[in-house]
Amino acid sequence: MSDLEIQAGLGRSPRANRQHRPPRRFGVAEALAGLFTIFLVTAALFPALVAPGDPLGIDPLSAFQSPSPAHWFGTDESGRDIYTRVSHGTGSSLLIGTVATLIGLGLGLVLGTLAGMLGPIVDFTVNRFLEVLFAFPGLLLALLFILIFGPGVATATVAVGLATAPGYARIIRGQLLSVRSSAFVEAATVLGRSPGQILVRHILPNTLAPLFVLGTLGIGQAIVWASALSYLGLGAAPPAAEWGAMLSAGRTYIGSAWWMSFFPGLFIVLTAVSATALGRGIERRLRHA
Amino acid sequence: MAEVGRGTRVFRGALARLGGALFVLWMVATLTFFAIRLIPGDPAEAILGGPGSQTSPEALAAVRAEYGLDQPVLVQYLAQLARLATGDLGRSYSLNQDVAPLLIGQLGGTLLLAVLALGVAWLLALGLATWSTRGGRVAWSVGSGLEIVAAALPHFWLATALIVLFSVWLGWLPPISTPGVAGLVLPVLTLAVPLAGFLGQIMRESLLTALESPFVLSARARGESERGVRWVHSIRHAALPAISLSGWAFGSLISGAVVVETIFARPGLGRTLLNAVTVRDVPVVVGAVLIVAVGYILMTLLTDLAQRIADPRLRTR
Helix, strand or coil: CCHHHHHCCCCCCCCCCCCCCCCCCCCHHHHHHHHHHHHHHHHHHCHHHHCCCCCCCCCHHHCCCCCCCCCCCCECCCCCEHHHHHHHHHHHHHHHHHHHHHHHHHHHHHHHHHHHHCHHHHHHHHHHHHHHHHCCCCHHHHHHHHHHHCCCHHHHHHHHHHHHHHHHHHHHHHHHHHHHCCHHHHHHHHCCCCHHHHHHHHHHHHHHHHHHHHHHHHHHHHHHHHHHHHHCCCCCCCCCCCHHHHHHHHHHHCCCCCHHHHHHHHHHHHHHHHHHHHHHHHHHHHHHC | CCCCCHHHHHHHHHHHHHHHHHHHHHHHHHHHHHHHCCCCCCHHHHHCCCCCCCCCHHHHHHHHHHHCCCCCHHHHHHHHHHHHHCCCCCECCCCCCEHHHHHHHHHHHHHHHHHHHHHHHHHHHHHHHHHHHHCCHHHHHHHHHHHHHHHHCCHHHHHHHHHHHHHHHCCCCCCCCCCCCHHHHHHHHHHHHHHHHHHHHHHHHHHHHHHCCHHHHHHHHCCCCHHHHHHHHHHHHHHHHHHCCHHHHHHHHHHHHHHHHHHCCCCCHHHHHHHHHHCCCHHHHHHHHHHHHHHHHHHHHHHHHHHHHHCHHHCCC
């Protein structure tokens, strides 16, 4: 299992029922998550729209101010406005999370498709390979990667992608196997369609929708992991307005200026929670569609 | 088919799993050996203090001969496997110390942290799962919301928040992990809460499935109390899938320990690993990764055996 497999709710019984599980009428959580996501995407694309100030603008006279109407999230040691910095950091944090997820999904798709489509020998080999990768749990694979290629934003992003790939691969393999044994694929085989045609026309479309859910859930996790690497000094470095790097910079002033660490972290948490809520919402709609 | 005794079947399954585990371990060692060769630069220079240091060609040649770096790759690989088999993890570049005793000395603190966190996480997750399946719609939503939020909490932020709350504002607990019990509370909580979020999601689902299963219906029909149904019959079934996650939980706790030990300045395997990555002390990183891999493989092996013994359905596979 990986973080993702748990988040994606694998192995949950589909018939677990109504008596103990209240039906959902409308999703307040999804609505809030959607609003926050709109805010994040706006901040990522047009940071000046949500925070007109300069994220690197130093103002030593107003250093270490606690949250106030003038500075919603307070200011840091150089008097830079934390709200402006957090908003302007959204772009890089989202980009890192998205790219890492795409790398993980891409690798997972390749490995999972190999295992799920090319017969038992390839399946066996890929599965052993995945078992080996799972023996480097969590951050370990990422740390090993950073040891080899050195710290930095790019390596940290690839490292997170790589570390999440085995989880994706296993989920995709399972999905492919269940689609492959379904009645419509059997029908297409009987009608004499070539394996390539079946893969492209029937199997991939039916695995893509769950992939979308996985990707949504995965972006939240990827942002948490990437910011952890930045926090540990292995990813983005200050004065970059990346969330993990901001938290790392605030660590020195934990006793006097809690807001320097609190707000960047809050954005990481809210992003991860929103991703989970949205992913779950999409999943539910797909399942009942 | 010849009738084979139950013990034999369990034994055979165990033997196959053991073989599989040894294979994975061998592949882990192989993968790390060849991955390390991708590091740009001359390993002999790294041993002598990095590319910036002024080293004479004689010194480099001496180091190459000493570490066998002048040998063909295959010879180096086999020598590495032979050394690993005897528990020799090499010598640290930066600490002038053998890696194996160094890491084993750090292991105790991390394991203590991990075991305590696992225990607390289980209690939190079980409590939340039972409470949220007993209440109505509100309890359900609150429970599921808490789990999602807990699972999304990054260790480094939770640690920071706990330090601000309990050390800076309330002054109850030390912000740095002191040797006593008080110094353990915040690190353990930091590790336990996100893990509880993940475990809770799994437990609640399996608790629901158990509550709807025929054996619970028959227990109810026999007139057992609601409490008996929950605590005697359902909890055990709810716990099974979460137990099968032990390997994953171990990995997640070790990853968390890297962060938590660094924040709370607590000696341990995680902090040693992070320091080694930062100064690119290759033997220490490889040693730590191998130790974690062995731990992970042992965990999965043990959970697998435990499940085989507990669940008759798995034995025939």
